[in-house]
Amino acid sequence: MRLYKRSLSVFLRDRKLSIPYYAVLALIVAMSVYCLGSYSRSGDVFSAIKWWLARPTILIMTFFIYCGYELTVRMHDNNMVEYVRAHTRGLLKAYSAVLFSLLTIVAVPSSMFFAFFLFLYHRVGVSYAPFLVHLVKLSVLYFGLSPAAGAMLGMAMAARLRSNRLAVYSLTTGFMLLNTTFTDVPFRVPYLVFNSYLVERALYYIKDFLTLVPHQLGSHFAIYPIYGFPMEPVRWVVAVFWVLFPLTLVLVECFTRKTKRALLVVSALLLLLSVGLFSVRGSVLAMDMRNDSYPYADPIYYMDRPRQDYRGYEAGFAIEAYRMDLTVSNELHARVEVTVDNPGREGYEFTLYHGYILESVRTERGEIPFTREGDYVSLGGLNGSDTLVFTYYGKSPKFYANAQAITLPGHFAYYPKAGRSNIWDLDRYGYVVNLPPSESVYTVEVRSGLEVFCNLPGGDNEFHGRSNGLSLFAGMYEEVAHGIYAEPVRRDQPTRESILEAERILTDAFLRVGHPDMVIALSDKRFFQAPESFALNSNTDKTVIMSDHIVSCYSASGQGLANSIMTSIVRPWSSGGYWFRSHYIDYLLRGQEETSQAAQSEVDTSLLLREMEEWLLLPDPGASFHDNMTEEERVALATAQRRWGELERAVSEKAAKYLFYESARKQANLRFFFDYFTSESTDDWLPLATARVREELGP
Amino acid sequence: MIAVRDLSKRFGRKEVLHSISLSLGNGCYGLLGANGAGKTTLIRCMAGLFEPQKGEVLYANRPIHKLKGFQRDLGYLPQVFGMLPELTLYEMMDYMCSLKGIPRSQCAGEIAKALEFVNLEERAGERVRTLSGGMVRRAGIAQAILGDPKVLLLDEPTAGLDPSERARFRNGVRELKRDRTVLLSTHIVEDVDACCDNVIVIHGGRILFSGPSDELREVAVRRAGHKGEKPTLEDGYLSLTQGIA
Numbered sequence: 012m013r014l015y016k017r018s019l020s021v022f023l024r025d026r027k028l029s030i031p032y033y034a035v036l037a038l039i040v041a042m043s044v045y046c047l048g049s050y051s052r053s054g055d056v057f058s059a060i061k062w063w064l065a066r067p068t069i070l071i072m073t074f075f076i077y078c079g080y081e082l083t084v085r086m087h088d089n090n091m092v093e094y095v096r097a098h099t100r101g102l103l104k105a106y107s108a109v110l111f112s113l114l115t116i117v118a119v120p121s122s123m124f125f126a127f128f129l130f131l132y133h134r135v136g137v138s139y140a141p142f143l144v145h146l147v148k149l150s151v152l153y154f155g156l157s158p159a160a161g162a163m164l165g166m167a168m169a170a171r172l173r174s175n176r177l178a179v180y181s182l183t184t185g186f187m188l189l190n191t192t193f194t195d196v197p198f199r200v201p202y203l204v205f206n207s208y209l210v211e212r213a214l215y216y217i218k219d220f221l222t223l224v225p226h227q228l229g230s231h232f233a234i235y236p237i238y239g240f241p242m243e244p245v246r247w248v249v250a251v252f253w254v255l256f257p258l259t260l261v262l263v264e265c266f267t268r269k270t271k272r273a274l275l276v277v278s279a280l281l282l283l284l285s286v287g288l289f290s291v292r293g294s295v296l297a298m299d300m301r302n303d304s305y306p307y308a309d310p311i312y313y314m315d316r317p318r319q320d321y322r323g324y325e326a327g328f329a330i331e332a333y334r335m336d337l338t339v340s341n342e343l344h345a346r347v348e349v350t351v352d353n354p355g356r357e358g359y360e361f362t363l364y365h366g367y368i369l370e371s372v373r374t375e376r377g378e379i380p381f382t383r384e385g386d387y388v389s390l391g392g393l394n395g396s397d398t399l400v401f402t403y404y405g406k407s408p409k410f411y412a413n414a415q416a417i418t419l420p421g422h423f424a425y426y427p428k429a430g431r432s433n434i435w436d437l438d439r440y441g442y443v444v445n446l447p448p449s450e451s452v453y454t455v456e457v458r459s460g461l462e463v464f465c466n467l468p469g470g471d472n473e474f475h476g477r478s479n480g481l482s483l484f485a486g487m488y489e490e491v492a493h494g495i496y497a498e499p500v501r502r503d504q505p506t507r508e509s510i511l512e513a514e515r516i517l518t519d520a521f522l523r524v525g526h527p528d529m530v531i532a533l534s535d536k537r538f539f540q541a542p543e544s545f546a547l548n549s550n551t552d553k554t555v556i557m558s559d560h561i562v563s564c565y566s567a568s569g570q571g572l573a574n575s576i577m578t579s580i581v582r583p584w585s586s587g588g589y590w591f592r593s594h595y596i597d598y599l600l601r602g603q604e605e606t607s608q609a610a611q612s613e614v615d616t617s618l619l620l621r622e623m624e625e626w627l628l629l630p631d632p633g634a635s636f637h638d639n640m641t642e643e644e645r646v647a648l649a650t651a652q653r654r655w656g657e658l659e660r661a662v663s664e665k666a667a668k669y670l671f672y673e674s675a676r677k678q679a680n681l682r683f684f685f686d687y688f689t690s691e692s693t694d695d696w697l698p699l700a701t702a703r704v705r706e707e708l709g710p
Numbered sequence: 711m712i713a714v715r716d717l718s719k720r721f722g723r724k725e726v727l728h729s730i731s732l733s734l735g736n737g738c739y740g741l742l743g744a745n746g747a748g749k750t751t752l753i754r755c756m757a758g759l760f761e762p763q764k765g766e767v768l769y770a771n772r773p774i775h776k777l778k779g780f781q782r783d784l785g786y787l788p789q790v791f792g793m794l795p796e797l798t799l800y801e802m803m804d805y806m807c808s809l810k811g812i813p814r815s816q817c818a819g820e821i822a823k824a825l826e827f828v829n830l831e832e833r834a835g836e837r838v839r840t841l842s843g844g845m846v847r848r849a850g851i852a853q854a855i856l857g858d859p860k861v862l863l864l865d866e867p868t869a870g871l872d873p874s875e876r877a878r879f880r881n882g883v884r885e886l887k888r889d890r891t892v893l894l895s896t897h898i899v900e901d902v903d904a905c906c907d908n909v910i911v912i913h914g915g916r917i918l919f920s921g922p923s924d925e926l927r928e929v930a931v932r933r934a935g936h937k938g939e940k941p942t943l944e945d946g947y948l949s950l951t952q953g954i955a
Contacts, residue, residue: 020801021796090788093759097759097788099778
């Protein structure tokens with residue numbers, strides 16, 4: 012105790028340590044105030060914590076490396092180690108005193124963060140225990156263990172490197188940079204320059220093991236309420252390792268003979284164990300620029316592979332029933348039994364996302380051979396059996412399933428789906444909504460520490476029912492109203508009223524375009540609000556309607572939800588026409604209401620026709636690009652691109668306004684383009700629109 | 711009380727101590743040797759800081775690494791000594807008391823006694839950073855004698871002390887040596903001459919001489935044919951080491 016007090020006195024009396032420490036405490040108070048202010052303005056608690064508290068954590072941690080090192084190295088700087096060691100366990104006592112002093116020093120800001128998070132929880136006013144638990148865990152992992160690990164690293168460097176400050180601060184700088192996104196630039200070089208994906212993976216593997224603050228300084232990734240801050244079990248393993256491993260290195264210095272050797276063995280075992288556990292980390296969110304990063308992994312994967320188009324592919328069989336035993340631990344471990352309706356075929360094709368490693372396919376007569384080719388599994392005949400059991404494990408970077416959260420939407424092939432179907436649509440840049448035409452019977456059991464929410468009836472993570480897609484969500488997720496599932500901490504939660512309003516708007520729209528058959532009884536379906544990450548880097552699955560449920564990212568208002576659902580329906584196969592389609596949906600859903608923009612002035616139809624014709628005749632500027640362009644050609648290209656952009660915006664807006672708002676035949680136009688947008692036509696919209704305008708205006 | 715038996719110490723390929731054997735009882739022993747002779751290595755081995763490749767150090771006839779009480783009975787002043795500059799001298803002594811396991815109730819008395827021994831009692835409340843180099847050295851001697859150790863290993867204790875403090879130190883050692891073993895490593899022969907009854911001369915990692923001071927003086931007479939005044943310890947030491955050279 013006396014040694015501890017003296018050691019603490021040294022820290023507090025040394026201005027090089029105490030003044031920065033008080034400054035850091037003041038900074039934490041300021042950061043907390045800014046965080047609170049940010050939350051008050053935006054209402055987004057995770058964004059506020061991310062900006063003001065989580066991202067700067069590495070700087071606080073680096074400061075504690077400095078504190079740990081400078082407090083410990085004093086014994087070396089002042090030549091005390093030799094005579095301290097001459098006492099019974101002298102060095103152990105002295106280092107223990109430093110250790111407890113450092114823990115005290117770390118405990119003060121950690122307690123401040125902890126208290127602030129409790130305050131923030133009450134301020135947010137969401138009475139949701141998992142959110143409170145998340146904040147407590149956050150304060151322990153990010154603001155307790157991380158600075159403690161920093162202090163331990165500082166101590167270890169003092170014990171091993173002694174007064175070699177150049178080495179110590181070089182290592183500290185390297186360590187700090189590895190905990191930021193600034194190392195993304197050199198780490199991406201192997202892939203971008205040498206196309207070496209393996210080297211990039213290896214570099215990031217090392218970086219990940221040294222990453223103590225999972226949400227790194229410089230990261231532009233958002234934190235989604237269902238997941239919160241990354242705190243998967245592997246993060247705790249890494250944090251505990253970086254506390255204990257340096258500690259063993261310090262202890263090695265304190266002992267001699269057998270104990271020293273034993274401690275070296277312990278530290279080596281600790282390293283092996285942690286690397287072992289780290290290597291089976293499974294599904295984690297990689298939030299940086301690497302190829303495996305969750306928004307980029309699939310676009311890059313599919314871009315690098317030969318293009319395959321399975322539109323219109325017929326499976327030749329359907330799956331009548333699924334019996335699923337899913338275990339969600341570090342990743343998804345699945346045993347899926349499927350019953351097919353056509354057991355006499357010579358061969359079967361299934362789609363299963365390539366991230367899931369298929370271990371075996373069995374019938375009741377035993378294992379059967381299969382061929383795996385990316386997302387597709389090919390089998391021979393079933394020898395009279397009608398059931399197949401797929402055993403697989405793995406992960407998807409985007410649709411994760413781990414100990415922290417589960418987001419497995421029914422349109423994604425995380426379980427075998429009949430036939431071959433694309434997972435990613437290169438043209439539309441998004442996930443293909445992969446739903447079978449008929450429903451199947453699902454019997455599902457999910458083993459997970461989380462409460463899982465599913466579109467099927469059931470409870471206690473066991474579900475049974477019929478659908479054309481099985482969606483599973485867990486994490487900071489809740490049934491916020493009857494049949495409505497959402498992230499309780501999210502601001503824009505869906506309500507029964509907003510869903511009913513969307514239903515009314517859509518019904519009106521479908522009736523106006525002469526498609527009463529397409530009316531969707533939204534209020535009869537379970538509604539799952541998907542995290543906004545679903546919309547990240549994917550244009551196609553913001554809203555997916557399945558036979559018994561809807562999965563949608565944006566659902567705060569009825570108008571917004573209706574717009575999102577209509578966008579998922581009105582989806583031409585032809586490329587381009589984004590603005591025109593967007594305006595079309597706007598006019599379709601607003602009905603007779605006048606928009607302020609629409610009311611401003613009438614469209615100059617003759618000018619519109621001239622612009623339409625000009626655009627029709629304008630060559631695609633992208634086609635004229637080549638590597639050896641002269642300066643004149645470049646200027647001409649830039650001018651053409653600018654004009655192309657101007658015409659695209661102007662013509663889309665004016666054509667939509669004329670055809671769907673001002674025209675006497677606006678209802679017919681709405682119907683015509685609804686049929687066009689929902690058909691499989693690959694025709695461009697512009698000639699169609701030009702012809703409609705010209706037809707109306709006459710010769 | 712403390713003995714060294716067949717002790718060899720090597721750093722890499724360089725053997726610094728060669729099969730050294732010594733036996734030290736109560737009294738003051740002067741360890742003389744040139745720079746690099748192996749004095750500090752021998753003292754560090756005796757303090758249990760270095761593990762020898764061969765041989766052992768015995769205290770009360772038992773190897774020190776098997777004896778839990780040895781370090782409690784040891785007072786050690788290293789060649790280079792420093793303290794935490796942010797603490798006061800008293801706090802630093804208290805820190806050392808705590809390391810030595812001296813009960814808190816006895817600390818104040820022990821500290822006062824030790825600081826008085828080195829004439830620093832009036833500086834007890836001052837920060838270490840304000841003390842001169844000589845004062846720090848004296849504080850080092852003070853920390854070594856905290857807890858009344860039975861064995862005192864002092865490596866260059868008078869380096870940096872002014873003449874009056876050296877004289878005071880010599881007087882103090884005369885007091886200390888009565889009921890304990892004091893090993894005083896130095897290349898200042900006068901200090902050994904003034905305090906020690908026994909001398910150990912080490913050269914090139916080997917013991918050249920170990921015995922009473924008078925015997926070393928006799929060496930001067932025998933080897934160099936010293937005539938005239940009574941030979942000093944330095945004469946004996948020089949005649950011994952020059953002969954080797």
